[in-house]
Structures are given as C-alpha cells and as structure tokens.
Amino acid sequence: MRTVSRYISVVFAGVFALSAYAQNGKIKSVENDYEDFAYVKTSEVLLEVANKGYRSVELFQKLANSYYFLNDMENAVKWYGELMSMNEVIDPEYYFRYALALKGVENYEESDKWMKKFNELKPDDRRGRAFLSKVDYKSNIEELSYLDVEPENLDINTEYSDFGTTEYENGIVFASARGGGRKYRWNEEPYLDLYSAEKTENGFGEATELQGKVNTKYHESSAVFSPNGRYMFFTRNNFFRLKYKEDETGVNRLQLYRATLSEDGSWDEIHKVHFNSEDYSVAHPTLNLTGSRLYFASDMPGTFGQSDIFVVDVNDDGTLGQPENLGPSINTEGQESFPFIDTSGNLFFSSTGFPGLGGFDVYKSEELDQKVASGSNRNFPIENIGMPVNSSADDFGYYENLVTKRVYFSSNREGGKGSDDIYTFVIPECEQLVSGTVIDKNTDALIVNATVILFDGEGNLIRRSNADANGAFKFDLDCEKEYIVRGEMETYASDEVRFTTPKKKQDLQVQLLLDKDVQEIGPCDDLAKVLDIPIIYFDFDKSNIRYDAEIELQKVLAVLNKYPTMTIDIRSHTDCRGLADYNERLSERRAQSTRQYLIDNGIDAGRLTAKGYGESQLVNDCGCEPTNESSCSDEEHQLNRRSEFIITSIKGESCDDKE
Missing domain, CATH: 1.25.40.10 (Tetratricopeptide repeat domain)
Structure with missing residues (x-):
C-alpha cells in the first residue's frame, strides 16, 4: 500500500x-x-x-x-x-x-x-x-552508486510504517504507526507517533514512545534536535491544545512544532512555529551543525511545485525568522521533501522532479548551507546519490553521520517488513588506486625506469616515482578529487592523463604512451611552439598566474628539469589595443610573473631572463596606430597575444653562436 x-x-x-x-x-x-x-x-x-x-x-x-x-x-x-x-x-x-x-x-x-x-x-x-x-x-x-552494498533492514521495523530516522544521544528517534488506536483512512494504518530506540551491541533495543506531550492521537513525525539538546522541532497534524483544524477544503494540514526538554527527560512546552497556517503545510525539519538555520518542506505561497524546500534562521531563543524558498535549483513543479543537512553543510532531500529510479529519490547538493549563509548565489548543483539508497520505490528520510559513516534512510521497496521500513548501512571506505604502464607509443615496448609524476588538478606536484622493470607504476589516491598522471623519459615526448576519482572504490588502469622525441631542440627555438602552448592566459589587467596557465607552464617546467643546461628568455606580447606604454608595462609584469612562477617551482633564477614587449613585435598587420583602432577580428588580435620561451642556450650551445 x-x-x-x-x-x-x-x-x-x-x-x-x-x-x-x-x-x-x-x-x-x-x-x-x-x-x-x-x-x-x-x-x-x-x-x-x-x-x-x-x-x-x-x-x-x-x-x-x-x-x-x-x-x-x-x-x-x-x-x-x-x-x-x-x-x-x-x-x-x-x-x-x-x-x-x-x-x-x-x-x-x-x-x-x-x-x-x-x-x-x-x-x-x-x-x-x-x-x-x-x-x-x-x-x-x-x-554514483555503491553497487556492492546491501542495506540492512532494522530489526525494530514492524508490519506498519516506520520511517524518518535521526540519531539522538545513544540511539535513534523515528516515526512509527505501531502504536495501535484509531486508523487513518488513507491506508487503514494507525496514526504515527515518535519513538526512540537505544543502540545495543546487536542493533537496537525495544522502541518506546517519546516521553512528554509530543505524541497525540494524530500524526507526529520527523524530529530534529538542537545542538545543545534543549529543543526538538517536529511535524504534527494541525492539532494543538486539543483543537483539530482544517482548511476551507476540509484538509487537515501539517505543521511544525517545537518542544523543550524537561529535567525528567520528557518533551513538554509544545509551541507552534509562527508561520504555521491552516491553509498550507510545513513539515520535515532539519537543522544545520550550529543550529542557526532550519530547513523544511512546505507548499506555502511562493512554492514552485507541490512542495518545496525552504530555509529559515533560528534565533538564540529557539524562535524562527522568516522562511525563504531555496529556489529553482532545488525545487521543481513536483515534490521536494524530507530535507537533511549533514555536519558539513551538504543538503540531502527527496524529490520526484529530477531524473531518478522511481518515486522519491534522494539527491545531494554539496555545501548548500555555506552558500545560503554567504548569500552569494542561488545556484545549487544537485546529484542523485544512487543505490543502494535509491530504488524504483519511494526512498526518503536520509540521515548520515559523517564520523561513523553510518547512513539511515527509509523506503517502501519490495522485501520490507511493513509499508515503510528503516534501512541502514555503513559507507565503504573510499579506496582509490591508479596503476598502469609506460609504453613506447610506436613499438609497444615497455619503458623501464620512466619517471611518473602525480599532480593534483591544479598542477601541484604530489608524488614522483619511477616505473619498475615491467614499466609499471601505481599511486594511492583520495576520493572525489582531480589528478594528473604524467610519464616522462629522456628522448621521449611526455604523455599525461587527467581524471577525477569517484566517491566509491575504484582501481583505475591507465597507459602512458610516450612518443619518441624526434624533434631536435636547440638554441633560438621557441618552447611555446615546440610544446604547443598557444597563450599563457592572464585575467584582464592582471599579471598573476591563472590556473589554466599553470597547466601550460608545467610543460615548460618539465622540459627545464629534463635539460638542466637549458636557459630560456621569457617574452610576453600583447595586441595593439590599448595605449602602447600601458601594454609594455603590463607585458613586462606578466613576463616577470611567469619567470617567478618557474623559480618558485625549483628552476634556478640564473637560467631565466624575462622581458615584456607590449605591442612592439606584432606577427601580422593588426596594428592600431595612430587612431588606436583596428579592423582586425578577435582571432587575428589573439595571434599577437602570445608568450614565447626562447632557448638561449643548451648543452653548451647558445643562440648567439647560432646566429
């Protein structure tokens, strides 16, 4: 049902x-x-x-x-x-x-x-x-799935609905229809109450109703506790002080309530939150790490679809501010509900509006709470968290302890004990290994003792090793990070592979195919042309090295390390647009910044000279004088915005000798 x-x-x-x-x-x-x-x-x-x-x-x-x-x-x-x-x-x-x-x-x-x-x-x-x-x-x-993980159906599940888990003290709190009493007409099950169960060596002990005035003869569910343990927010039907209220269409809406922990351990002093209404529902609260923001689901005015995720500030006294819709990155015309914020600020929520496996699927938006706090934007990328949490049925009520890696979620999938069951599993350790071989691209021969270098996604050196007698190498990596693996060998052109590790265990196999370096390099050659470096990009009016420029400069760095006798002259050029004096000063700063980057990465300063030439050495007819205007296209101007790395000497030969 x-x-x-x-x-x-x-x-x-x-x-x-x-x-x-x-x-x-x-x-x-x-x-x-x-x-x-x-x-x-x-x-x-x-x-x-x-x-x-x-x-x-x-x-x-x-x-x-x-x-x-x-x-x-x-x-x-x-x-x-x-x-x-x-x-x-x-x-x-x-x-x-x-x-x-x-x-x-x-x-x-x-x-x-x-x-x-x-x-x-x-x-x-x-x-x-x-x-x-x-x-x-x-x-x-x-x-994105853990395909080898089989979630455990908790022993405390019953033939009725059990769902919506949160950890509290040495146990869990959840909603259940196990209590008997009057039945709800929707599915002929008893109404929901909130229960707790203590952890034991073998699972959980007997589930008991929460003490105090929380549970009534109508639905209660979805509890969350403040960091100091003093307050609990939870969902209940619009039933307060023995009054049951419906909207104009005869529907009894859901509302949020706050309870206070008494000295005897019971939950009393029940208060409605100020934006509850008889005309719309608010439900399923979750708090961020500090308890300063509460997220919930509602169909209040301003909702995009059938229900949306909202956020509201929590005041020091436990009262709430004014709700704000998280916007169209999270909310659709369908149903978004059951939000959960983990201690890292990641939002998990269930939705029928995004591509999934069926019914409610659980989705994740990383560091959403930090983005909400900064107020910088409302662009919240999401991803389906995959199996075993998601299935062809309804999957919801996600909860994750980032310390123990223990996950709880609820589902009405086939094979359960009741109409809803609580499931759990521990997220597997994320073991990442990249291994492979270095091979001659033309002969398929293994290249023994080749240098293999591991970089992070920004080109920072992490580790350096040598291929073994079988041309093989391997590195242990972290999950969900970008890496570059590069192979180098004298008389060969280097090869590299860029990849991002997933969140689950993976053994990645790669081949580094080194092509015999048949191109002779010598004095007066331009490494930018040899290495196919189009432009060393800088932000507008800036001279600091950008991320994409670092990737290109790593190639120059590799050649300088390979040929320790090589010296180069770094030359920076601009197009004609702008004042000539300004272009010369800017190109000089950029040339010196490029030189300093290579020095900071281990190249002796005596091997490097640098100069900015501004617009004085154009490679085409795209000049702007005397009106500072040009009919050239952006592509033609770009040919002049170039960086050169001229080899001034190598192996005892200098560019002057060659000339």
Missing part, C-alpha cells in the same frame, strides 16, 4: 479536481472518500466498476490515482495505460504520473517515452527539462 509517509508529503498537493458530472452512481458514491484520501476504499469500489466493463476518463483517472497513492504501481500502470488509450485531452500531470509509475515497475524505457511526451506538452516544466538534460540518467546514477 502507499505509505503513511507518502501522505505526509503528498498532502501538500492534494488531488486533482473531481469531475462535476459523474457518469456512474458508484463512482459518485466514493467521491467523498477520494477527496478525503481514503484510497483503499476508493480503489475497491472503482475496480468493481471497471471490471464490469465501464470505461470513462474520470473512472480511469480516479482508479489509477488511487493505486498510485497506495504505491501499487503495477495496477497504477495498468489503469494509467487504460486512461492513455482513451486518447482524450487530459492534464499533462497524468503523463508525468504514468512515467513515474512505469519506473516503479522498472520499465524505464517506456517511462522515458512518456516523460518526453510530458515535456512536449509542458516544455517549461522543470521536471521535463531536467529529464531532457540527462536522458542517460540511469548510467549516471550507476556511476
């Missing part, structure tokens, strides 16, 4: 409007149940009607939606398929739900077809645009 936790999220959106002209008495008879989210009863009656051969758009819409919200994706696919076969004009949202239901039965190829149709009908919808930007999303997700 579709889970209580799904209700906790989709209550934001409600359901599609019902037809005003029901064509069948039995369809009409369950209209109130349908509007009240009583999908178990609704589906039973509507299925009886459909099995008698009655066909209508309204029937198939309600029947498919009922199964969809009950998480019976096999039947949802069947009846959405019948709806599509009617060839009637329908809300494009049904195309999206059909695509999501098809993912639920792992029919990804068919799902992709309907997502394309959805995008054709709603080309401005972020969900369709996100799909088209990553049509190969499945392969991308697999690359």
Whole structure:
C-alpha cells in the first residue's frame, strides 16, 4: 500500500479536481472518500466498476490515482495505460504520473517515452527539462552508486510504517504507526507517533514512545534536535491544545512544532512555529551543525511545485525568522521533501522532479548551507546519490553521520517488513588506486625506469616515482578529487592523463604512451611552439598566474628539469589595443610573473631572463596606430597575444653562436 509517509508529503498537493458530472452512481458514491484520501476504499469500489466493463476518463483517472497513492504501481500502470488509450485531452500531470509509475515497475524505457511526451506538452516544466538534460540518467546514477552494498533492514521495523530516522544521544528517534488506536483512512494504518530506540551491541533495543506531550492521537513525525539538546522541532497534524483544524477544503494540514526538554527527560512546552497556517503545510525539519538555520518542506505561497524546500534562521531563543524558498535549483513543479543537512553543510532531500529510479529519490547538493549563509548565489548543483539508497520505490528520510559513516534512510521497496521500513548501512571506505604502464607509443615496448609524476588538478606536484622493470607504476589516491598522471623519459615526448576519482572504490588502469622525441631542440627555438602552448592566459589587467596557465607552464617546467643546461628568455606580447606604454608595462609584469612562477617551482633564477614587449613585435598587420583602432577580428588580435620561451642556450650551445 502507499505509505503513511507518502501522505505526509503528498498532502501538500492534494488531488486533482473531481469531475462535476459523474457518469456512474458508484463512482459518485466514493467521491467523498477520494477527496478525503481514503484510497483503499476508493480503489475497491472503482475496480468493481471497471471490471464490469465501464470505461470513462474520470473512472480511469480516479482508479489509477488511487493505486498510485497506495504505491501499487503495477495496477497504477495498468489503469494509467487504460486512461492513455482513451486518447482524450487530459492534464499533462497524468503523463508525468504514468512515467513515474512505469519506473516503479522498472520499465524505464517506456517511462522515458512518456516523460518526453510530458515535456512536449509542458516544455517549461522543470521536471521535463531536467529529464531532457540527462536522458542517460540511469548510467549516471550507476556511476554514483555503491553497487556492492546491501542495506540492512532494522530489526525494530514492524508490519506498519516506520520511517524518518535521526540519531539522538545513544540511539535513534523515528516515526512509527505501531502504536495501535484509531486508523487513518488513507491506508487503514494507525496514526504515527515518535519513538526512540537505544543502540545495543546487536542493533537496537525495544522502541518506546517519546516521553512528554509530543505524541497525540494524530500524526507526529520527523524530529530534529538542537545542538545543545534543549529543543526538538517536529511535524504534527494541525492539532494543538486539543483543537483539530482544517482548511476551507476540509484538509487537515501539517505543521511544525517545537518542544523543550524537561529535567525528567520528557518533551513538554509544545509551541507552534509562527508561520504555521491552516491553509498550507510545513513539515520535515532539519537543522544545520550550529543550529542557526532550519530547513523544511512546505507548499506555502511562493512554492514552485507541490512542495518545496525552504530555509529559515533560528534565533538564540529557539524562535524562527522568516522562511525563504531555496529556489529553482532545488525545487521543481513536483515534490521536494524530507530535507537533511549533514555536519558539513551538504543538503540531502527527496524529490520526484529530477531524473531518478522511481518515486522519491534522494539527491545531494554539496555545501548548500555555506552558500545560503554567504548569500552569494542561488545556484545549487544537485546529484542523485544512487543505490543502494535509491530504488524504483519511494526512498526518503536520509540521515548520515559523517564520523561513523553510518547512513539511515527509509523506503517502501519490495522485501520490507511493513509499508515503510528503516534501512541502514555503513559507507565503504573510499579506496582509490591508479596503476598502469609506460609504453613506447610506436613499438609497444615497455619503458623501464620512466619517471611518473602525480599532480593534483591544479598542477601541484604530489608524488614522483619511477616505473619498475615491467614499466609499471601505481599511486594511492583520495576520493572525489582531480589528478594528473604524467610519464616522462629522456628522448621521449611526455604523455599525461587527467581524471577525477569517484566517491566509491575504484582501481583505475591507465597507459602512458610516450612518443619518441624526434624533434631536435636547440638554441633560438621557441618552447611555446615546440610544446604547443598557444597563450599563457592572464585575467584582464592582471599579471598573476591563472590556473589554466599553470597547466601550460608545467610543460615548460618539465622540459627545464629534463635539460638542466637549458636557459630560456621569457617574452610576453600583447595586441595593439590599448595605449602602447600601458601594454609594455603590463607585458613586462606578466613576463616577470611567469619567470617567478618557474623559480618558485625549483628552476634556478640564473637560467631565466624575462622581458615584456607590449605591442612592439606584432606577427601580422593588426596594428592600431595612430587612431588606436583596428579592423582586425578577435582571432587575428589573439595571434599577437602570445608568450614565447626562447632557448638561449643548451648543452653548451647558445643562440648567439647560432646566429
């Protein structure tokens, strides 16, 4: 069945409007149940009607939606398929739900077809645009997955819904419908309460209800605790001081509450947050490391879709400021919910709006909390965190302890004990190894004792070694970092490979193919031409070495190390645009900056001279005098913005001798 936790999220959106002209008495008879989210009863009656051969758009819409919200994706696919076969004009949202239901039965190829149709009908919808930007999303997700990890279904799970875990003291706090009592009409399970369970050597002890005034006869879920342990924020139905309230449509919304820890260990002094409303829901709180910002889900005014992620400042007394939507990088026209901020400021959240494996998938946006604090931008890149957390079912309630690497998440996937279960695993140690061989590119012979150098992504030297008797080498690396591996050998041109390590274990195999250096270099040669260095770039009006310039200068550095008798003259040139005196001074600063970079990286200063020539040595007719204007294109001007590395002497021969 579709889970209580799904209700906790989709209550934001409600359901599609019902037809005003029901064509069948039995369809009409369950209209109130349908509007009240009583999908178990609704589906039973509507299925009886459909099995008698009655066909209508309204029937198939309600029947498919009922199964969809009950998480019976096999039947949802069947009846959405019948709806599509009617060839009637329908809300494009049904195309999206059909695509999501098809993912639920792992029919990804068919799902992709309907997502394309959805995008054709709603080309401005972020969900369709996100799909088209990553049509190969499945392969991308697999690359980010821990495919060899099997998550553990916790022993404390029951036949009911258990979800939404957070660590607290020596245990966990979570929501569960195990308590018995009155049942919720959505899925005929008891209402949710908050429970805690102590850690033991073999798992967890018996789960017990949180002490105090937190739990009521309605839903409670999604607890988070302040860093000092004094406050707890949690989700509850709009039920406060024994008053149950609904909006104008008869829906009881979700709200955020704050409880205070009493001396006896119970949670009392329950307070509503000031932006709760009878007209929209707020739910699923999470706090950053310092407790200064709280993130939550809501469909309040300003929401992009069915529910969005918001952030709000937390005052010293535990009260909250004014909420702010995280914007379109995070939020779509679909559902974004169940946020979690880890101690490094990374945001994890569940969404139906981005390409995923089905239902809710969990996504990550790195260092989002720091970006929110700086207020510098609202561009938050996201990525699907992959398996085993994500599946074709609903996956949500992510929690990660960065110290122990212990992960908890909730899911209604196949094989669970109840409608929702809590799963856990420890993130594997990220072991990265790059190994390979150095080979003669022309003969395929192994090059013994070749120098192999490891750089970071910015060209900084990390390690240097020599290939062994088999031409082999290896380096241990860190995860999620960029590296360059370069092979060098006398009389050969060097070869290098650039790569970024993933977040999971990997043994990367590379080959460094060295080409016999048949090009003789001697006095007066320009290393920029020999090494194919087009331009040493500088930022506008600057003379400091840029990152991309460092990569090119590493090539010059390698040659200077290879030929210790070589001396060079560094020459910097500009195009004609700008004042001639200014161009000469700027090029001089750039030439000296380039020289200093090579000195700082171990080259003796006596081997290097440098001079800036400004616009005095143009290589074409792109001059600007006397009006300081030119008809040349940017590409023609660029030929003059060049750096030269003229060999002034090598192996006892000088450029003067050659001349």
